[in-house]
Amino acid sequence: MSTITLSPRETARRRLLDALRREGPMARVELGQHIGMSPASVSELTASLVDDGILIAEEASDQGAGLIRGRPKVRLFFADSLGSVIGVWTGFNRIELRLVDSAGRNRASRHVERPLRSLEADELMDVLAETITAFARETGATDVKAIGLACQGYVDTRDGVVAWSPVLGARDLPLAAGLSERLGMPVLIENDASAMAFAISQRNPDFRSGRTACLMVGDGVGMGFLIQGELYRGARFGGSEFGHVRLRRSGPQCRCGGRGCIEAYLADYALHRDAQLIDHRPAPTLLLPGEEAMNGIVEQARAGDSALLNLFHEAGEVLGDAVGILIQTLEPDHIVICGPGTRAMDLLRPSFEAALESQTIPELRALAAIHVVESSLDLLTEGVVMQALRELDLDLARLKAA
Numbered sequence: 480m481s482t483i484t485l486s487p488r489e490t491a492r493r494r495l496l497d498a499l500r501r502e503g504p505m506a507r508v509e510l511g512q513h514i515g516m517s518p519a520s521v522s523e524l525t526a527s528l529v530d531d532g533i534l535i536a537e538e539a540s541d542q543g544a545g546l547i548r549g550r551p552k553v554r555l556f557f558a559d560s561l562g563s564v565i566g567v568w569t570g571f572n573r574i575e576l577r578l579v580d581s582a583g584r585n586r587a588s589r590h591v592e593r594p595l596r597s598l599e600a601d602e603l604m605d606v607l608a609e610t611i612t613a614f615a616r617e618t619g620a621t622d623v624k625a626i627g628l629a630c631q632g633y634v635d636t637r638d639g640v641v642a643w644s645p646v647l648g649a650r651d652l653p654l655a656a657g658l659s660e661r662l663g664m665p666v667l668i669e670n671d672a673s674a675m676a677f678a679i680s681q682r683n684p685d686f687r688s689g690r691t692a693c694l695m696v697g698d699g700v701g702m703g704f705l706i707q708g709e710l711y712r713g714a715r716f717g718g719s720e721f722g723h724v725r726l727r728r729s730g731p732q733c734r735c736g737g738r739g740c741i742e743a744y745l746a747d748y749a750l751h752r753d754a755q756l757i758d759h760r761p762a763p764t765l766l767l768p769g770e771e772a773m774n775g776i777v778e779q780a781r782a783g784d785s786a787l788l789n790l791f792h793e794a795g796e797v798l799g800d801a802v803g804i805l806i807q808t809l810e811p812d813h814i815v816i817c818g819p820g821t822r823a824m825d826l827l828r829p830s831f832e833a834a835l836e837s838q839t840i841p842e843l844r845a846l847a848a849i850h851v852v853e854s855s856l857d858l859l860t861e862g863v864v865m866q867a868l869r870e871l872d873l874d875l876a877r878l879k880a881a
Contacts, residue, residue, distance in 0.1 A: 485876060491516070493876035495524055496533070500583070500869055501681065501708065504554040525555055532558055533875050557582045561875065562624035564867040565611060566860035568671060569595060569630050570698060571646045571767040574607070576614045577860035578623075583868060587618040588860070600649040600657070607654075608661035624871055626658060626666045627863030629674040631699055637716035639668050645699060645734040646767075667867050670718045671695070673710050674862030676703025679815060679852055681865055689812035692805050694721070696798070696820030697856075698767060699734070700742040704809065722746070726800060744797040745820065747773050750790065757786040770819065777823045788826070795827035799834025806839055806847050814847050817854040824851050 485493055498514050499505060505513065511521040528534040535556045561581035568575040572594050578587040591610055595603060607628075615623050632644030639655020641647060659666040669677075676693035680686040686693075687708030695701045700722030704711040712718060722742035723735050730739025731749060743749050751768040754776045780787035802814055816824070835844065 485873075486878070489876050489878055491520070492524055492528065492878075493873065495521070495528070496872045496876055497869065499534070499555060499557065500865070500872055501687070502684075504556045506552045506554050510555065529555075531879065533561065534558065559584060562622045562871065563620050564625045564627060564864055564871065565615065565620070565623055566862075566864035566867065567607070567611060567626060567628045568674075568856065568859040568863075569607070569628070569644075569646060570856075572596060574610055575856055575860055576611065577857070577864055578614070578618050578620050579864045579868070581868065581871070583865070586620070587614075588857070589614050589617075596646055596648050598648060600652050603647065603649055603652070604654065604657040604661060608658055611658075611662060623664065625664055625867045626662060627674075627860075627867035628654065628658070628666060628668045629671040629859045629863045630654070630668060631671050631701070633717050633720055634668055634670040635715060635717050636667075636669060636712065639666065641668065642717070665867075665870065667863065667870055669863050669866060670701060670703070671859050672701025673703035673718050674860075674866070675817060675854065675858045676705055676815070676862070677710055677866060678858040678862035679817060679854065680705055680708050681861075686813055686815065690809065691813040691815060692809060692811040693815040693817055694801065694805070695818035696745050696816065697747055697818035699746045699748075700801075700820075702805075704811075721801070721805075724801075724804065726797065741797060741801045744794050745801075747820065750794060751776065753790055754787060757790065773819070773822065777826065780823070780826055791823060791826035792830045794823075795830030796834040798827055799831040800838055802831075802849065803835055803839040803844075806843050810843065811847055814849045815852050816849070817852045817858075819854075819856065821851055821853050 494514050495510065498510060502513060507521050507525055508518065511518050525534060529536055535558050536553050537556060538553050559580040559582035563578055563580045566577040572592065574591040574593055576589045577585060579585055593606060593610065598606060611626060630641050630644055631646050633642040635642060639653065641652040641654050643650055655666045655668050672695040675695050679693055680691065686705065691705045693703045702719050702721035723740045725737060725739050726741060727739035731743045732738055733740035733743035748767050751772060776787060780791055805811060805814055
């Protein structure tokens, strides 16, 4: 989507819009300081953007009542009438959708249960397109300009191809082009761990400086890596498949077909599977457990079930090994552990910290700040929605023809 060539003036407009999109509403003086632009240039550019109906200037509401301290601060906001975007996440036989207006405000969301993994490529894209269209119709969204789609697995973000996904049956799936053709609008696709990493960085400015590795634990295990707040892409624009780094050759079965991957110890399906095999419990009937099933296992462990405590102890060790690998290979400034799997962090923490201390070079360990961010699946659609809005801002940056 990002193939538009901009003039120098349009590039300056783009920088300004991008700062507002990333940082939120700001006064002109703050905006100029943030992007290193002179007050005169900021005033001239923002005036044209207000005239074009792209930005709205409003007096800040936090001025002290009755206090006169110079001119009131006026902040710049995106108008909410420039069109909307829909964010989509595909999980195991489920779809999450979110509608957001051009000001970044959430307008509606839906959870849809649909069988996906058994579908061939064309049928899968038909189902996704029908689901997105129905969501837009039900919410009265007649101004949708783009779709952002987060998907588990190896995603080529440049070509819009899902090379492999554990929740989709088709491989080398041209998902962006197929959906764009069906829906008649641009489609941006992203690995779901990268989408969550981007959303988390949007919420916390600390993660937009230096290098931040976000390790997402939940349905699977994935990683998004940010440098100065921008997602790092590999040589093939696919990010990483960190959850499928193999730790032990004789380890448990992983969804990728191998054994002993990080994910095979930490992901919800792995913990649920192993919990059901303890003490001759009933054999697992779910390929991917829901939140209720996982909360049940966690509560049993907290109540003192020794077998389940041992299960989480081993998972914590693997998490410590995984974070140690990140520290010693990427030397990040921040490591964020996020995703639904953080529900059990109190059970994982003792063995996690012990493994991290014993397996990591102390001098390197001291350089990385480790954060646990409780996060829901909402962040997946939030991440791709924000990226889709930034792509649309490229069009907004272009000057209107005379």
